[in-house]
Amino acid sequence: MRFIPPLLSTALSVVLAAGLAPMAHGQTDTYPDRPITVVVAYPPGGSTDLTGRAVADQLSKKLGVPVVVENVGGAGGAIGAQKVSRATPDGYTVLLGANNEIAINRLISPAVKYSYKDFTPIGLVASQPMVLVASIHSGIRTVDQFISTVKAKPGKYIYGSSGVGTALHLSAEMAKQQAGLFMSHIPYRGVGPLTTDLYGGTVDFGVYVLSSGLSHIRGGKMVALGITEKKRSAVAPDIAPLADHPALSNMDIGVWFALMAPPNLPEAITARLRKALAESLQAPEFRKKLEDSGSTVAPPNVEMGKFLADETVKYQKIVTFANIKE
Template sequence: MRFTPVHIQSFLSMALATGLVSLAHAQTEAYPDRPVTVVVGYPPGGSTDLTGRAVADQLSKKLGVPVIVENVGGAGGAIGAHKVSRATPDGYTLLLGANNEIAINRLISTSVKYSYKDFTPIGLVASTPMVLVASTQSGIKTADQFVSTVKAKPGKYIYGSSGVGTALHLSAEMAKQQAGLFMSHIPYRGVGPLTTDLYGGTVDFGVYVLSSGLSHIRSGKVVALGITEKKRSAVAPDIAPLADHPALSNMDISVWFALMAPPNLPEAVTARLRRALAESLQTPEFRKKMEDSGSTVAPLNVEMGKFLMDETAKYQKIVEFANIKE
């Protein structure tokens, strides 16, 4: 048979394609063969950073390579999340994110160009409830008093959170929506300024992540009215869920953390990471770190696609109710 230039070109194209497929397969089979970076969209020291470092430590042991945390702060976690959504899908750049940057930010800001669909979900890591507290000067000590007092004087009371559109802000708006309450919101730049104004009675109510609020609750400087999840927390079983009140029976919102990868991650790499994460979540060392921080380790059977869709739909309803836009 006589080979024409067309035959030769076709043969070379097939050989090149086969070579590239083989190379990609070999790279996938070798994964990981160098350090992995876990991006955290906040500065060091917060709950997302703590969770990210605990996950990275365990993943390093399970994957057999260094797993490095990179803090990329800014825009409520959106800068770090955006970076990962555009990263090469090879398994070497991951995101340890919370619901704010993964699901909420896109709903409130037109400047956020990605959504939860722009990631390959590896798995849910942990969740932590928030807690609604009252200033001691308000005289309010129970969820029942909170609902009846605020309802009786619409517009009189003020609550604070750590920022517009955060999960803490949305949890209070969820309570307002369910119980038919009207309160004004003051956003703060972190827990410190909010705590100062609660102590001084400048604001009547506030929302903390449970781990951040416990020391203030235990010291008697603020009064816990209830946690935002339907079940009691193991770290503070004496604080009842807000959902125990009939007017707040559908209250169930938390801060959750998930491990995400760029879109179009190869199936073999995705499976390797999911297996490593599942093994990490079951280690006693990791579980203790999460429990000590007030978090609950996620179950292993969470179907992430449905979870993210349901959570985003829940936040969308609250955002529309509160008319939150940046």
């Protein structure tokens, strides 16, 4: 899901800032009167892209103008996110981002120069749990077995995720911290290579976004130990939360998606976008598409300032504990 290359500083430096000139009053009165671009900071095909296209489709219906998705991949989402943080605040360029590019990247890499405060939050869109799995070769079938086995032989066991500093990596480190475990981490460039190694028993455990791991679990190719959010998922109610185990009672971390605009967006345009998003979240076809993909649609009117601040504090504690940096 996330890989920040050594040349991140150079890559980010080429993202040019658009002018931040204040808008004339008449421009806010007529908004929107031309197409809007939703930047997705990953290539097509992933969960962020799917969510972004579903949001774009609904916003187009609510706002009455074309809303197009622009995929700006690279640097674990940082290139696309920075592009939006520096765009003209006119409501015609917004970001459909996940927690990695909005809140986590800045905590991991000094090359990332923006933070979640460099956006105008429009609203939370959806969230999805991750799932901790065991290789069928490990012989581990329950959370209790997982904790007792890893504790008995510190350092012997290995888990994989889709990259250093991803939400998946942080979720496993959160479990390690809470249960007092010592496992080694192998970062992969995506879930494909991780899946191959889990199938073969090269790694003992792995973390997936639930929608990515479910087919492997249902096919009996790996064992679901538990989901990372406290509430059960409607798409997989048979998989218990890790938090049901006393040693992991504070486990509550997921992948979330939010709509963000450049800083200093005029209040009238911010209100227009927030209203359109709130209406989109209630559209039956939108809810079905996201729920079928494993996501839970966010409740309306989440207080985004507090949400983002709380999430960042959570991630910072994990990053500090695990000494994650690039």
